[in-house]
Amino acid sequence: MLDNSNENSQEPKEVTPIENTADSTSENKVENAAEVSEAIEKEATAKVVEAIEDKVAADSEDSEDKETVPEKDFQSMSLEELVAELGALLKDQKVQAIKSNVESLKKVFDAKFGVLLAEKKAAFLAEGGESIDFHYASPIKTSFNDLIAEYKNKRKKHYSDLDSRLKENLNKRIEVIDELKDLIEKADSTTMYKEFKTLQDRWKAIGPVPRTKYNNTWRNYHHHVERFYDLLHLNNDLRELDFKHNLEEKIKIVEKAEALTKLDDVGKAFKELQELHKLWKEDIGPVSREFREEVWQKFSAATKIIHDKRDAFYEGQKAKYDENIQLKLAVIQSLEAFDVSANKTHSDWQKSIKIFEAKREEFFKIGKVPRNKSQIIWDQLKAATKKFNHNKNVFYKELNKEQQTNLEKKLALVELAESLKDSEEYATATQEMKRIQAEWRKIGHVPRKFSDKIWKQFKDACNHYFDRIHKIQDTGSNEEIEALATKKEFLSQLNAVIGNENIKLEEVKAYIETWKNIGRVPRKEKGIDNEFNAVIEKLFKQLSIEGDELALLKYKLSIDALVAANNTRKLDSEVTFLRKKIDEVSKGIQQLDNNISFIANADETNPLVINVRNSIKEQSKELNLWKSKLTYIRSLAV
Numbered sequence: 065m066l067d068n069s070n071e072n073s074q075e076p077k078e079v080t081p082i083e084n085t086a087d088s089t090s091e092n093k094v095e096n097a098a099e100v101s102e103a104i105e106k107e108a109t110a111k112v113v114e115a116i117e118d119k120v121a122a123d124s125e126d127s128e129d130k131e132t133v134p135e136k137d138f139q140s141m142s143l144e145e146l147v148a149e150l151g152a153l154l155k156d157q158k159v160q161a162i163k164s165n166v167e168s169l170k171k172v173f174d175a176k177f178g179v180l181l182a183e184k185k186a187a188f189l190a191e192g193g194e195s196i197d198f199h200y201a202s203p204i205k206t207s208f209n210d211l212i213a214e215y216k217n218k219r220k221k222h223y224s225d226l227d228s229r230l231k232e233n234l235n236k237r238i239e240v241i242d243e244l245k246d247l248i249e250k251a252d253s254t255t256m257y258k259e260f261k262t263l264q265d266r267w268k269a270i271g272p273v274p275r276t277k278y279n280n281t282w283r284n285y286h287h288h289v290e291r292f293y294d295l296l297h298l299n300n301d302l303r304e305l306d307f308k309h310n311l312e313e314k315i316k317i318v319e320k321a322e323a324l325t326k327l328d329d330v331g332k333a334f335k336e337l338q339e340l341h342k343l344w345k346e347d348i349g350p351v352s353r354e355f356r357e358e359v360w361q362k363f364s365a366a367t368k369i370i371h372d373k374r375d376a377f378y379e380g381q382k383a384k385y386d387e388n389i390q391l392k393l394a395v396i397q398s399l400e401a402f403d404v405s406a407n408k409t410h411s412d413w414q415k416s417i418k419i420f421e422a423k424r425e426e427f428f429k430i431g432k433v434p435r436n437k438s439q440i441i442w443d444q445l446k447a448a449t450k451k452f453n454h455n456k457n458v459f460y461k462e463l464n465k466e467q468q469t470n471l472e473k474k475l476a477l478v479e480l481a482e483s484l485k486d487s488e489e490y491a492t493a494t495q496e497m498k499r500i501q502a503e504w505r506k507i508g509h510v511p512r513k514f515s516d517k518i519w520k521q522f523k524d525a526c527n528h529y530f531d532r533i534h535k536i537q538d539t540g541s542n543e544e545i546e547a548l549a550t551k552k553e554f555l556s557q558l559n560a561v562i563g564n565e566n567i568k569l570e571e572v573k574a575y576i577e578t579w580k581n582i583g584r585v586p587r588k589e590k591g592i593d594n595e596f597n598a599v600i601e602k603l604f605k606q607l608s609i610e611g612d613e614l615a616l617l618k619y620k621l622s623i624d625a626l627v628a629a630n631n632t633r634k635l636d637s638e639v640t641f642l643r644k645k646i647d648e649v650s651k652g653i654q655q656l657d658n659n660i661s662f663i664a665n666a667d668e669t670n671p672l673v674i675n676v677r678n679s680i681k682e683q684s685k686e687l688n689l690w691k692s693k694l695t696y697i698r699s700l701a702v
Contacts, residue, residue, distance in 0.1 A: 321366035481525035
């Protein structure tokens, strides 16, 4: 307790003078309301002081653990950065100063690694693995576990060493008390004061003791200090000098405590108040009886003000914590209600995972909650996360079954492609190869570990076959070689016609038809068709054919070239294009007709009417050309 013994007491007291005062008030049955109120206030103050003394005792034992290291933004760090940060903390900081840092860092690491582990497991299942066989060995996780083990070993050693030091310090204090007893019993007035001061210095130099022994040890020591001063009547000058010095020092402490009552930072004020209580007990001796109660009451009053301000502050903190509880519960509720019913593909789930994890990040960014609620809320978060992961795992398990079925289908196509790659039945084999290529594209994904392998097998078989076909096509069949010779001769004859002014359009059309009927040439000789087109172009110019007629003739030549090359893909694409253009122009004409209806009563010489009718005429002409092109392609029956 804080200097609460009577000056001439012979035994350590278990209660404070404030409590004695309250008891005395009760025993005397004071009926005066003001005195009763004062007694109640003193009792409340005594309880506050006692609580602070217990805190001082605890902090005295934990004095080496008061150092802290500012926490960094662990949420923004990657797994590798978290491991590096943990290693740096263990290397550069005292192990007792980083408990909060390590706990926060570990919570973030476990959450982030849990997400990574879930992704790896989902990928494993998607590749055809079974859940029971899943194992993910991560070097970064191994490094993290090793550092956590190192941290735990260091903390264990630190507290083992601390326990030994606390016990050693307790023994030293007991030795000082025993020597003080001997000093009092010998009572040698010539040397005792000097020896007493030496014992005082030794007492102050001794470090912390176990918290359970702190107050009783101090009471015992203080009791014998008072006994010593009782013997100093032989030398009142020394005694009064000490009393005066101690009073001055205690007044300074009171002044500091009163200044702390005005400090806005209640945490800092409370912390410094504890230091003042420790100084009062550890470093300053008793004062004369006439000032003892007065100075103590002033210090106790300031103590209660600071304590009450701290209580009010933490009430405000409690309100903030309660708000954080509601915010975190709202995030958890959104996670519990997270809808994954529309997820049908791997891509859908990857998007959901990203959104879900972003919501979890919101949870971690919300401030602290009361310690007694923390675990409950954390368990709710884990439950919501577990529910999401369960649904995700169910999907990937079903996806795995579907991919296994797809794998069987594609393996059958691989087998078929390999059976056809050396076929001599080119007509039927080519059609079959094209069919199975189209079917392959319709089949969905297969487990990733098989995907590249079977695709290479299938592609190699198809390429092998079509490389053979192209080689044959480049060389040409007997018919194609014969057609090439015929076309060369015919082209030579056409070149002789250029410049003949008597040539007619019907003859040019006949040349085109003849060329088309000669047939295909070897693929590497396709350039002869370009030569023919160049000659026809010259003849068209010679005939002065222009406009839509020329455009249609040229279009027919280009389409004939596609037919000759059997390029059905481009022909199909051209048909689609023509239908789209016909639709666009038809709608444009319809819109113009609607516009005419709005100005039906206008004079036909009106510039607006003339412009609309001219537009209809031009677009109708364009529409006829597109339709003619489409009619020509359809007439080829390709």
